Amino acid sequence: MSSFLLAFLVFCAIYTSEALAYPHISKRQDQSIPLIRMNQGRKTLEEKAAWARRQADILLAKYGGGQTSAVQKRGSGFNDIVNHNQDSSYFGSLAIGTPATSFNVILDTGSADLWVASQKCTAGCHNIPTFSGASSSTFKNLSAPFKIQYGSGAAAGYLVQDTVQMAGFEVPSQTFAVVDQVTTGLLTNPVSGLIGLAFQTIASSQATPLWESLVKSGQWDEPLMSFFLTRFVNVSKANPEEPGGKFTMGYTDPTLYGGEIDYVNIPQGQQAYWTLPITSLVVQGQNISITAGNALAAIDTGTTLIGGPPSIIAEIFAAIPGSAAGTGDYQGYFTYPCKTQVVVQLSFGGRLWSIAPSDFLLTQLTTEECLGAFFQLEMGGDSPAWIVGDTFLKNVYSVFRFDPPSVGFADLSGTAHDLSVINGPLPTQTLNANPSSPTTELASSASSRTTYSFSSLFHASAFIVILCILL
Ligand SMILES: *[C@@H]1O[C@H](CO)[C@@H](O)[C@H](O)[C@H]1NC(C)=O
Numbered sequence: 001m002s003s004f005l006l007a008f009l010v011f012c013a014i015y016t017s018e019a020l021a022y023p024h025i026s027k028r029q030d031q032s033i034p035l036i037r038m039n040q041g042r043k044t045l046e047e048k049a050a051w052a053r054r055q056a057d058i059l060l061a062k063y064g065g066g067q068t069s070a071v072q073k074r075g076s077g078f079n080d081i082v083n084h085n086q087d088s089s090y091f092g093s094l095a096i097g098t099p100a101t102s103f104n105v106i107l108d109t110g111s112a113d114l115w116v117a118s119q120k121c122t123a124g125c126h127n128i129p130t131f132s133g134a135s136s137s138t139f140k141n142l143s144a145p146f147k148i149q150y151g152s153g154a155a156a157g158y159l160v161q162d163t164v165q166m167a168g169f170e171v172p173s174q175t176f177a178v179v180d181q182v183t184t185g186l187l188t189n190p191v192s193g194l195i196g197l198a199f200q201t202i203a204s205s206q207a208t209p210l211w212e213s214l215v216k217s218g219q220w221d222e223p224l225m226s227f228f229l230t231r232f233v234n235v236s237k238a239n240p241e242e243p244g245g246k247f248t249m250g251y252t253d254p255t256l257y258g259g260e261i262d263y264v265n266i267p268q269g270q271q272a273y274w275t276l277p278i279t280s281l282v283v284q285g286q287n288i289s290i291t292a293g294n295a296l297a298a299i300d301t302g303t304t305l306i307g308g309p310p311s312i313i314a315e316i317f318a319a320i321p322g323s324a325a326g327t328g329d330y331q332g333y334f335t336y337p338c339k340t341q342v343v344v345q346l347s348f349g350g351r352l353w354s355i356a357p358s359d360f361l362l363t364q365l366t367t368e369e370c371l372g373a374f375f376q377l378e379m380g381g382d383s384p385a386w387i388v389g390d391t392f393l394k395n396v397y398s399v400f401r402f403d404p405p406s407v408g409f410a411d412l413s414g415t416a417h418d419l420s421v422i423n424g425p426l427p428t429q430t431l432n433a434n435p436s437s438p439t440t441e442l443a444s445s446a447s448s449r450t451t452y453s454f455s456s457l458f459h460a461s462a463f464i465v466i467l468c469i470l471l
């Protein structure tokens with residue numbers, strides 16, 4: 001691993017923390033926060049290979065391949081994760097405590113716990129903005145141990161309660177974890193933790209997730225959350241941080257999509273991950289058949305790629321002339337001719353949605369050979385057979401609806417497409433991104449926006465990148 005540590009020195013953003021004079025937050029019924037997307041930056045082939053190699057392990061850890069049930073109901077800290085990977089994630093911000101301090105957190109529809117680094121952190125939190133219970137008058141330490149186990153690392157701490165605000169909403173006594181021991185390299189600026197946006201059923205902490213508290217207490221106009229995620233995978237000069245899109249709670253943003261939202265219900269009793277069956281898979285115009293036992297997919301903003309049953313992934317590439325199974329580091333992946341514009345389309349029971357060829361192209365290996373973004377993932381037990389991550393989600397406006405439990409997709413609008421521009425303005429850390437109510441911004445004024453300086457080196461496994469995928 002240490003060679004990786006050296007290999008992966010990357011410039012990373014450092015969060016210049018500001019004293020956050022905390023203004024009054026007016027509650028609205030529909031709020032949104034901007035997402036910053038951690039871009040993949042420049043990668044060597046070796047780095048890409050190592051990253052690729054890890055994806056299956058990471059997802060197996062996250063979703064529990066093999067014998068273990070996917071529905072991890074107890075706080076067993078089952079998320080075995082590998083602290084090494086190279087693709088992107090999407091994070092937003094939330095604020096904790098009284099007075100409130102804001103933190104960047106990965107937004108993850110594939111898990112259900114909220115956790116942030118502690119100021120008392122003794123390992124692995126160097127340069128990370130951390131949370132201090134002592135400086136919050138509303139803080140309560142539940143002193144119940146909490147641990148998340150990753151493939152090659154872990155984060156451990158205690159469950160606590162405090163006021164948590166996000167997107168203009170507030171939950172007074174939210175249970176979450178404050179971690180004080182993190183495997184080195186797991187956490188890096190400017191991300192301090194992760195918020196799980198899946199159902200309580202799979203919360204290791206067993207706590208009601210913030211989003212579920214909000215929706216159940218009727219705080220949302222509509223019982224749903226939505227995402228628009230930007231694309232920079234095919235922009236070679238993209239900065240490590242670029243505008244990431246928009247996450248909304250309680251409403252959908254009509255400026256970001258067109259037409260109807262095509263909702264598909266989550267199968268009865270499956271409210272754990274946000275799962276839908278894949279009912280149709282078309283590659284270069286050819287139908288690939290999927291049996292019912294192989295169809296269930298978790299729709300996961302916290303996963304970068306798309307993992308699926310090995311035989312079906314092989315069939316996908318069989319429909320692409322010149323493709324070949326990857327070997328070595330690329331085991332489980334397939335290469336294909338870069339000149340081929342691959343269009344994969346997916347349906348979950350409603351419309352057929354296309355994935356842009358630029359999302360299918362994970363990375364270029366040689367002048368002719370490219371690596372596809374679909375990889376073989378052998379899930380077992382009750383785990384979903386597929387993990388459908390950002391490779392797909394960048395192509396649609398996605399809506400996660402609590403009631404009736406369903407996931408919906410719609411076409412992105414021209415406005416949304418225009419937002420994937422390089423060097424775009426980075427969002428401020430806000431509780432409410434509605435520009436018409438600036439008083440709700442956490443930062444005291446537009447000019448006091450969070451600043452990032454590219455001065456910090458971090459080793460190998462960028463937490464951001466890892467978390468993006470994993471948890
Ligand atoms: C919570 O309590 C435990 C001991 O019970 C302590 O080790 C931990 O540091 C506390 N956490 C915070 C954030 O104060």
Ligand SMILES: *[C@@H]1O[C@H](CO)[C@@H](O)[C@H](O)[C@H]1NC(C)=O
Binds near residue numbers: 356
């Ligand atoms: C990236 O891909 C998208 C979707 O295919 C395309 O619209 C955009 O022009 C591409 N950007 C670059 C820089 O190639």
Ligand SMILES: *[C@@H]1O[C@H](CO)[C@@H](O)[C@H](O)[C@H]1NC(C)=O
Binds near residue numbers: 286
């Ligand atoms: C694929 O199969 C569906 C039915 O499952 C059918 O409606 C559609 O026409 C087929 N498409 C192609 C390209 O064969």
